[in-house]
Amino acid sequence: MNLIDFATSPMSLLPPIVALGLAIITRRVLLSLGVGILLGALLLQDFSFANSAQYIFNTVSGVIVEDGGLNMWNMSIVGFLLLLGMMTALLTLSGGTKAFAEWAQARVKSKRGSKLLAAFLGVFIFVDDYFNSLAVGAISRPVTDRFYVSRAKLAYILDSTAAPMCVLMPASSWGAYIMTIVSGILVAHGITEYSAIGAYVRIIPMNFYAVFALLMVFAVAWFQLDVGPMRKHELQAKKGHGFDNDKETDTQEAHELNEELDIKESDFGSVSDLILPILVLIGAMIVAMLFTGGQALAADGIAFNLLGAFENTDVGTSLIYGGSAGLLTAVATVVRQKLALKDVAMTMWIGARSMFGAILILFFAWSIGSVIGDMKTGAYLSSTVQGNIDIHWLPVILFLLSGFMAFATGTSWGTFGIMLPIAGDMAGATDIAMMLPMLSAVLAGSVFGDHCSPISDTTILSSTGARCNHIDHVSTQLPYALSVALVSCIGFITLGMTTSVAISFAATSAAFVVVCLILNSVSKSRMVKEA
DSSP states (O other), X not given: OOOOOOTXXXXXXXXXXXXXXXXXXXXXXXXXXXXXXXXXXXXXXXXXXXXXXXXXXXXXXXXXXXXXXXXHHHHHHHHHHHHHHHHHHHHHHTTHHHHHHHHHHTTOOSHXXXXXXXXXXXXXXXXXXHHHHHHHHHHHHHHHHHTTOOHHHHHHXXXXXXXXXXXXXXXXXXXXXXXXXXXXXXXXXXXXXXXHHHHHHHHGGGOHHHHHHHHHHHHHHHHTOOOTXXXXXXXXXXXXXXXXXXXXXXXXXHHHHHHHTOOXXXXXXXXXXXXHHHHHHHHHHHHHHHHHHHHHHHHTTOOOOHHHHHHTOOHHHHHHHHHHHHHHHHHHHHHHTXXXXXXXXHHHHHHHHTTHHHHHHHHHHHHHHHHHHHHTHHHHHHHHHTTTSOGGGHHHHHHHHHHXXXXXHSOHHHHHHHHHHHHHHHHHHHOGGGHHHHHHHHHHHHHHHHHHOTTOHHHHHHHHHHTOOHHHHHHHHHHHHHHHHHHHHHHHHHHHHHOOHHHHHHHHHXXXXXXXXXXXXXXXXXXXXXX
C-alpha cells in the first residue's frame, strides 16, 4: 500500500489534534487515541476503508510481530509490567508495608522527620507510580498523623516523588515504556551513537521539572515552606483537624482504583518483606544489564567497560530477569508465612490486572506513534518552525505544550505517546543535536501537566494514599508545581540557547534557590501575621 505524503501539509496535524481534543472533551484517553489512529489511517489511505483497515491491522500487528517473529522488545516490556504488578501486590499481601509503618512509628521522633521519611520512601520505592502512591501513603500516614502533618502535605509528598522518580529511573514501569518509544525514534532517524538506555541516561539531567520537583519536596519538608492553601491545611492539622476523613476520596476514579488494589495484608509480615524484593529487583536488573551489555561488547570485540555495557545492554531481557527475580523473592516472603495458595494466586491476578490499563495505553501509544510517524507530523511542524520560530526556543515550547496536553488529558503516558515522536521528528528535520533536549522537554512537561491535572490517575492515587480530599490535594500542590515549572522554563530556555547541560542545570539551580527563598519569605511573613 502506498501512503499519501503529508510532510508539507497541515493535514498531518489532524490525528494528534483530534486525539488531544477528544481527550479534553471526553476524558477517555483510549477512545481518543483510537480515533486518532483511525483518522490517520483514513488520511494515509485516501479514505479507502479496505486499505485503512489493512493499514491499522499491519500497524497494530507490528506492535506484536516483527520480521515474522515476536516483537521481543515490546513484549518484554509488557511482560515486565505484568511481573511488576504481581510483585507489588504480593508486597502488600505479605504485610511488608504494614510492618514497615509500625517500625517507622517507633523511630521517627519529629514532625520534620515524619515528612522526610515519606519523601525518602517516595524516592526509594520508584518501580511504579501506582505502588509508590499507595504503599508510601500506607506506610507514612500513621507516622505523619502522629506529628500533625496535614493529609494535604502528605498527598503532595506522595505525588511529587512518585512520577518524578519513575520518569528519572530506567528500572521502572515508566522508564521501560519511555525507552520503547525513544528506541523507535532513534531507529527512525538513524541515530546509532547511543542506544535507547544511553539516550535515557543522557536525558536525566535535562529533565529539569522532575529533578527540581524532587528537590522542592525536600525543601518544603525541611524548611516548612507552607504557601497558598497548604498553609491553611497545616494550621488546621496543628489543631488536630483533618484526620478523620479515612473514607475513600471523593471521586469515582479513586474509588475504582482503590478497589482494584484492595488486598488483605498479613499480620505476620516483616520490614524485610518490603525491602528485600525491591532490592533484589533492582540488583538483578543491574546485573542482567551488565551481563547482556558485556555480551554485546564481546561480540563486537570490545573490552568490557561499565558505560559501554549499559549502553549496549538488552534492556527488555534485563527487565524480565529483574522482574522475575523480584517476583520470586516476593513469592518467597508469602510462602514463608504459609499463606493460602488461593490467596497468593488471587493477589497475583489482582496485581497483573492492575497493569492492564497501562498496557492498553501502551499498545495504543505505540500504534499512534507509528501513525504520526507515517503522517510526518514532525516534519511538517519543523518546516513551519524553520524561519518562523528560532529552533532554540523549541525545548521550552515543547515543555509548555506537553504540560498543557498532560493537564488536559490527565495522563503522562498518553502525552509521551503523542509528543515524543513529534519532538523526535522536529529535531530530526531541523537540528539532530537538539534531539535529546527536545525529548527531555516532553518528558518534563508531561510530568508537570500530570501534577496539575485533577483527572490524573497519579494525582487521584496520591489523594487516596494520603486519605486526603482530592480537590484539596490539587489546590495545595498547584503553587509548588507552578514554581518548579517556572524554574524549568528558565532551564529549557538556557538549554535551547546554549545546548550545554552544565550551564542550563546551573541556571536552573540558581533559579530554584531564588524561588525557594521567595517561598520561604512568604511562608515566614504569613507566620508572623498569624502570630
